[in-house]
Amino acid sequence: MDGESFRADLHVKVLDESVVARAKARGLDALVYAPHFTRLPEIRERAARFSDDDLLVVPGREVFTGTWRNRKHVLAVGLDDPVPDFVSLDDALAEFARQDAAVLVPHPEFLNVGLGGEDLRRYRDEIDAVETYNPKHWPHHDRRARELASDLDLPAFTSSYAHLRGTVGEAWTEFEGSFDSAADLAAALRSGVERRVVRRSGWSHRLRCGAEFAHLGWENSYEKVDRILLSGTEPTHPDHVAYDGRFECVY
Template identity: 65%
Template structure:
């Protein structure tokens, strides 16, 4: 990549293996943010290191599951210094993210019942570093609404594949105007609001892959999420776990 070319980052993927890495490189991506659900930060970091090389930077991230199952809100964090559990209040999560100086992203805003709404983004806009304006699971009006929100609040935007399926990797990316070499560089670019464009593929195949991702969302919320609801106390990222040393006892919801 020459100095004048954009640096293309998929800022949110849930899957990571050799197939994902191969697809990312084939579609011209320079970096991925790997942020699987309910996975401890040290494990995410180890997997990110395993799949990073000189051609593709893999940066660890955490999509925090804040609130209860009836009132859940997802927040995407990049550049954490120490682990933060799921199942804590949104207020508690935002305070800890601010304390750590992490980049705080609002994925899929106002989408179903798992996202930050306009009121929450407005409340935490001094903490939030970017709002997602393109996501394959979105319908067109979701994208328009997100772009309108970003414009009204004067917040930076980002886009991601939000890939739960291998074939969605490479469909969406955020193209930064500056070269990024490390996870620290990406953290700085997000925190500093480095200029970027939100880009995505188009055409029939893109539409089919978007539809497949949306269909996967239905499966995830009716089968696997029910299992997690019943077994939530056993999650590796539950605030009861010893790794958190009771630091979040005052803000836990389970």
Template identity: 65%
Template sequence: MGRFRLDAHVKILDKRVVERAKARGLDGIVYAPHFTRLADARARAERFSDEDLIIIPGREVFTGDWRNRKHVLAVGLSEPVPDFITLEGALAEFERQGAAVLAPHPEFATVSLESHDIRAHRDRIHALEVYNPKYLKTHTERSVELAAEFELPSFGSSYAHLRGTVGEVWTEFDRSLGAATAVVDALREGASRSVRRRDGLEHRLRCGAEFTHLCYENSWGKIDRLFLSGTEPTHPDHIAYGGRFADVSVY
């Protein structure tokens, strides 16, 4: 029986990431960088994909404003979707495009879907993340509880912002998936899978490094975004979106 090992959420992609993914035995990764338009993520994914590693572009959309943002990961989009739109607006657009909708790091920090969000939109969500290296034990336990409560399939990812974390966690399907479209279908259909991760001292050190990076992102990194960077390329007012999302923009 074939298997397919997917790191379902990676933020970085270059030659070293590809080499590490292959060394870790991965068959595919979902590449979903922050504040990057779909066309750019797709072009980079195509550049680094080959017969040994399928790279699927995704969008972790920041719904809501900076004070009340909830991240939702869409895989298999055919058209661009901006950040800073309402949760309902984002989910409606994902549904229209037939994307796989994943709930990353639920109830984690202040950037995630809460239980009431999952309850309200359960039929539009295809899987819920139960582990990534930024999780503490309590986060893992709570995510597992939520997946069971709402009877949603699970997934796991490295959520890698650092190259060395790629492949620390993966979602393993019990069948071969030979193309990006097959991966999207498997996520949407709730195909049988298990969440697996590495263990030991190296894994704990990788977790620590990712958690430290998270602290940076939510301090100086956030200040840079808010005050230094200007309008993001994924802002709904950007010319790339042609005003399509004006009615659901939060800014």
């Protein structure tokens, strides 16, 4: 791309001083911070705390739609109001549309947590971009993601999907132009601004990718399922008092 560019790691789960330092050392302009099972006001507050003139930290929500055993992740950037996990995909997308948020599909067709090709075709007009490289993917996952994005003529994006601090900045999306706010970045994603998918390479990158994949064992442990999903009082459960009964849980 010619002219000014903007480098964004569009999906990280961790955020602290070391993450910010690493992002800046990698030359990033922005991070999208979207931790699991954390309500939007808390995400927004923490993002603002770590944003400065050199790094924009954008609040995001990776919403788990469907049931735990058949969950489909959708990443929203630019939300004004909280959206819980474990609502139907239809309900989540309708709420994202109501708020005019950018809708991104992370890790398509990955294990049991990504939207499949059939989902992408059905909701193609409601999706703003598809992730075509993810450090947790195996090569065939990335190939399939690229094929889906190309076949459906949907813009691509990438992220480090960092659950571990050392993975931040291993992959990023480089946009044409420059953005000063979270709203600017969300608008660019919605409008399909020209961008390119970039990732690091070499043994260090492969080792970090392997560590992220190994992290999935803990991420999907039954202990975490029991702790988070069954009480109905967790922060992003649809039955939580914060949502005032506006959303119907799929359980």
